[in-house]
Amino acid sequence: MLALLLEHPGELVTREEIQQKLWPADTYVAFDDGLNTAMKKLRSALGDSADSPRFIETVPRRGYRFLAPVSIAPLREPLAQVAASEPLPSEVVVAARERTRVVVESSSPKRTWLWSGLLLALALAAGAAYLYRIRHDAASNEPGKGLSAASINTFRTRPSVAVLSFRNLSARRESTWLSTAVPEMLTTELAAGEELRTIPGENVARMKADLSLPDSDSYAKDTLSRMRDNLGSDYVVLGSFFDSGAPSSPSLRLDVRLQDARTGEILATISANGKEAGLSDLAVKVGSELRQKLGAAQFSLAQAATVNASMPSTQDAARLYAEGLQRLRALDAIGARTALEGAVAADPNFSLAHAALADAWSGLGYDQKAREEAEKAFDLSGPLSREQRLWVEGRYLQATHEWTKAIDTYRSIYRFFPDNLEYGLRLVKVQTSARQGKDALATLAELRKLPTPASADPRIDLAESEAESAVGDFPKDEAAASRAAEKAKALGMRLLQARARHFQCWALHKMGQAAAAKSACDESSRIFAEAGDRDMVASLLVTTAAVLEETGDIPGAKARYEQAVPIYRETGDEGGMTAALNNLAIAQRNAGDYAAARKTYGESIAVAKKIGDKDNLMLGMGNLADLYYWEGDLANARDILEQVLVTARETGAKDRIAVQLNNLGQVMYSQGDLPGAQRALEEAITLSQQAGEKRQLGYHLSALADLLQVEAKLPEARQYRLQSLEIRTALGDKADAADTRVTLADGSIEEGHPDQAEAPLRAAIAELKSLKLVDDEGAAYPVLARALLALGRPADALKVVEGAASTVSQSHNQDVQFTNAIAAARVFAANGRSDEALRTLKANYARATKLGFFGYALDARLALAEIEAKAGKTTSAKSALGLIQKDATTKGYLLIAHKAAALEQTIAQP
Numbered sequence: 001m002l003a004l005l006l007e008h009p010g011e012l013v014t015r016e017e018i019q020q021k022l023w024p025a026d027t028y029v030a031f032d033d034g035l036n037t038a039m040k041k042l043r044s045a046l047g048d049s050a051d052s053p054r055f056i057e058t059v060p061r062r063g064y065r066f067l068a069p070v071s072i073a074p075l076r077e078p079l080a081q082v083a084a085s086e087p088l089p090s091e092v093v094v095a096a097r098e099r100t101r102v103v104v105e106s107s108s109p110k111r112t113w114l115w116s117g118l119l120l121a122l123a124l125a126a127g128a129a130y131l132y133r134i135r136h137d138a139a140s141n142e143p144g145k146g147l148s149a150a151s152i153n154t155f156r157t158r159p160s161v162a163v164l165s166f167r168n169l170s171a172r173r174e175s176t177w178l179s180t181a182v183p184e185m186l187t188t189e190l191a192a193g194e195e196l197r198t199i200p201g202e203n204v205a206r207m208k209a210d211l212s213l214p215d216s217d218s219y220a221k222d223t224l225s226r227m228r229d230n231l232g233s234d235y236v237v238l239g240s241f242f243d244s245g246a247p248s249s250p251s252l253r254l255d256v257r258l259q260d261a262r263t264g265e266i267l268a269t270i271s272a273n274g275k276e277a278g279l280s281d282l283a284v285k286v287g288s289e290l291r292q293k294l295g296a297a298q299f300s301l302a303q304a305a306t307v308n309a310s311m312p313s314t315q316d317a318a319r320l321y322a323e324g325l326q327r328l329r330a331l332d333a334i335g336a337r338t339a340l341e342g343a344v345a346a347d348p349n350f351s352l353a354h355a356a357l358a359d360a361w362s363g364l365g366y367d368q369k370a371r372e373e374a375e376k377a378f379d380l381s382g383p384l385s386r387e388q389r390l391w392v393e394g395r396y397l398q399a400t401h402e403w404t405k406a407i408d409t410y411r412s413i414y415r416f417f418p419d420n421l422e423y424g425l426r427l428v429k430v431q432t433s434a435r436q437g438k439d440a441l442a443t444l445a446e447l448r449k450l451p452t453p454a455s456a457d458p459r460i461d462l463a464e465s466e467a468e469s470a471v472g473d474f475p476k477d478e479a480a481a482s483r484a485a486e487k488a489k490a491l492g493m494r495l496l497q498a499r500a501r502h503f504q505c506w507a508l509h510k511m512g513q514a515a516a517a518k519s520a521c522d523e524s525s526r527i528f529a530e531a532g533d534r535d536m537v538a539s540l541l542v543t544t545a546a547v548l549e550e551t552g553d554i555p556g557a558k559a560r561y562e563q564a565v566p567i568y569r570e571t572g573d574e575g576g577m578t579a580a581l582n583n584l585a586i587a588q589r590n591a592g593d594y595a596a597a598r599k600t601y602g603e604s605i606a607v608a609k610k611i612g613d614k615d616n617l618m619l620g621m622g623n624l625a626d627l628y629y630w631e632g633d634l635a636n637a638r639d640i641l642e643q644v645l646v647t648a649r650e651t652g653a654k655d656r657i658a659v660q661l662n663n664l665g666q667v668m669y670s671q672g673d674l675p676g677a678q679r680a681l682e683e684a685i686t687l688s689q690q691a692g693e694k695r696q697l698g699y700h701l702s703a704l705a706d707l708l709q710v711e712a713k714l715p716e717a718r719q720y721r722l723q724s725l726e727i728r729t730a731l732g733d734k735a736d737a738a739d740t741r742v743t744l745a746d747g748s749i750e751e752g753h754p755d756q757a758e759a760p761l762r763a764a765i766a767e768l769k770s771l772k773l774v775d776d777e778g779a780a781y782p783v784l785a786r787a788l789l790a791l792g793r794p795a796d797a798l799k800v801v802e803g804a805a806s807t808v809s810q811s812h813n814q815d816v817q818f819t820n821a822i823a824a825a826r827v828f829a830a831n832g833r834s835d836e837a838l839r840t841l842k843a844n845y846a847r848a849t850k851l852g853f854f855g856y857a858l859d860a861r862l863a864l865a866e867i868e869a870k871a872g873k874t875t876s877a878k879s880a881l882g883l884i885q886k887d888a889t890t891k892g893y894l895l896i897a898h899k900a901a902a903l904e905q906t907i908a909q910p
Helices: 002-006 015-022 031-046 077-082 116-129 131-140 149-154 178-194 201-211 221-231 276-293 301-309 315-329 333-346 351-363 367-379 386-399 403-416 421-433 437-447 458-470 474-491 494-510 514-531 534-550 554-571 574-590 594-611 614-631 634-651 654-671 674-691 694-710 714-730 734-750 758-770 774-790 794-809 814-830 834-851 854-870 874-891 894-908
Strands: 012-014 056-059 063-066 070-074 091-098 101-106 160-163 235-243 252-260 266-274
Touching (some): 002 015, 002 063, 015 031, 160 201, 160 221, 178 201, 178 301, 178 386, 201 221, 201 494, 252 276, 315 351, 351 386, 386 421, 403 421, 474 494, 494 534, 534 554, 614 634, 614 654, 614 814, 634 654, 654 694, 654 854, 674 694, 694 734, 714 734, 734 758, 734 774, 774 814, 814 854, 854 874, 854 894, 874 894
Antiparallel strands (some): 091 101, 252 266
């Protein structure tokens, strides 16, 4: 078994292959039992685990894959002496674990399976001698940590080659597809055997757009130098084709040149003639000569089979596949989808066409369709080369959000090909997506040790920006994005520069630097507009709108969302459109237009359902529930949130589940279901901690603190609020930090220290006012009024209530309305305006009861009893206070129960 796996490192060895190799057809064996027993023994010998494999990965229902790199070394003499008395097997395994490498000692290139038992026995014996080394190296180079520094410094760097699009000398539009098809085929030919590192076609297309390069038969040395800086390529293949298009005898001529990107020297000029229908044969001929010039060996028959599998099997499929790739690189996802659907229809078994179609569907926002095509690509990837197969598998796992497996797959391909920056960057991408920011940063540190120019590639800085954002360090996020933008600008990488400015804009936005954020967004938008990337222009409009919302410019934000939506419609990006619609609805709600917001939310939800976008579906439905909550429709809000929570749990994403638990918990809290709310919020806290989602954790801690306060657990509430404040301060979130200082002041009042509340409250109100956050500002005024009442300053409290009226009137938030009304009633009573206080309290008690806001109804009853007691109506006050204590205790509102009991005791005293 071990020898079989080692013969195919990194490849899937199917259960069928294992059965055919190890058990003859006429031999009966309990296959599953035998296979499982062998695997358990093998893993035990290697110190491996099925759950966290370092050596052997189980691919459910399909087979096994050996993960660690394998190299062939000459047979060592001591081992030959050990086995001298027995006939030597043709291949002997020595289980030496050197960093991540398994060494196979071979006496002959021939293979035999008659020695499987001896191989395993030798592996077990040798394994004991190397056990200490295995464990020591495993400790210093665990899975998830990538390559060691020593490995980075010692691996062989392969010559790199970029194949550019070919000029169409025939000027026939019908032949345009050959401009893409020929380079794709030549790239496949050159990549076979893994001796040369080829640059992906999308990178080449991006470089030509960045440098505004026309197609050419050759380039000057300075242009080649810029290409090399941009792509990291040592050599460039370019040329032209002439397609006669003659109906009777169509002929095709290829003229190809190989240039050294470092010196500008033309190393080879190759011409080949044939027919359009025999394009693959021409590619083989030209590719063979290019390999020879580049010093690469001609590939074997087995490798030739993988080359064939990497190309479409029919001319129609080849044409449609090339047209699809061409449109994808031209940012035309709709056109790409149409062409690629034709390609998979013409050749249903062509894995790479399905993979490209998955990219097209993803670009249009159809996540479910993208996953389906990615899965088809993966299922059909068996005949591809090891490099292509792992790449297709990684993209499939990424599409299905199987982050742990995706990380393992990309780590494998990164270890096999450590000179390929693309694989390291993709590993970082999935680590970041999996919320493993620290691991992503560790991988990036390794990439910076690559040889130049790879180590200085601005994409490393851009990936660092994303990773720092994932761990919530926005200053470092912004600094990395700024470095990426400056490097990209110096290299002429305009699109990368634009992406970096986009990242920088978002980081600055999170840091509260609105003016600088808008400037970065504007630069990014300008570059994307010049490049014709309208989809990214729409994305920048959405980001800029979020920045404007932060500064309180709701009309400006709304206008930009309204501009983005039709652009997304035109480009066909329904994923971007549903997000923009959702944000537009928020702006409409913030502007007070609830009817328009409800309609826009409905459209966003409909689009999300259509394209199978669960993330935006949850977002839209959650925000619609929030709208119902603000309007006081708690039952409808809870019903929607319970549905959304089911969807969130289906995704398995801890951060998404936590958000919905938090929202549902707050609705339960308002309804008086404190035990249910506490369970939801505590689970949300646990999930956010596990996911490393700090921003959401701040919300959960604050919400749980509010609940603990009404349960009279004041010390615990303060500790949670302090934790929330620490997180929000570290994230640079001024608004949420100010909100937390308001609730801390509220806690100080309840703890009997109103003198510690006034100054922090006034500072927080000033902060929230400057940010133009009406609801947050409105929620702070009643707390300040209560502090002033507790300090014996009712006249000052009245000034606060009267001054807050204008702000409160702008808010549709029921929490803001109730807290201000009840606080105002207490202030009116303290200033001798008891009738006004009673009217206010009775009206709000009736409304809170009707809408189901149990806590506010209970607090209004307490305030009414306070006024009655002050007016000398002791009998009715005592009766009311007794009922309040009973209801409050039953529901867990112990703070109100204690206040009612204290007031009742005061009344009872002579």
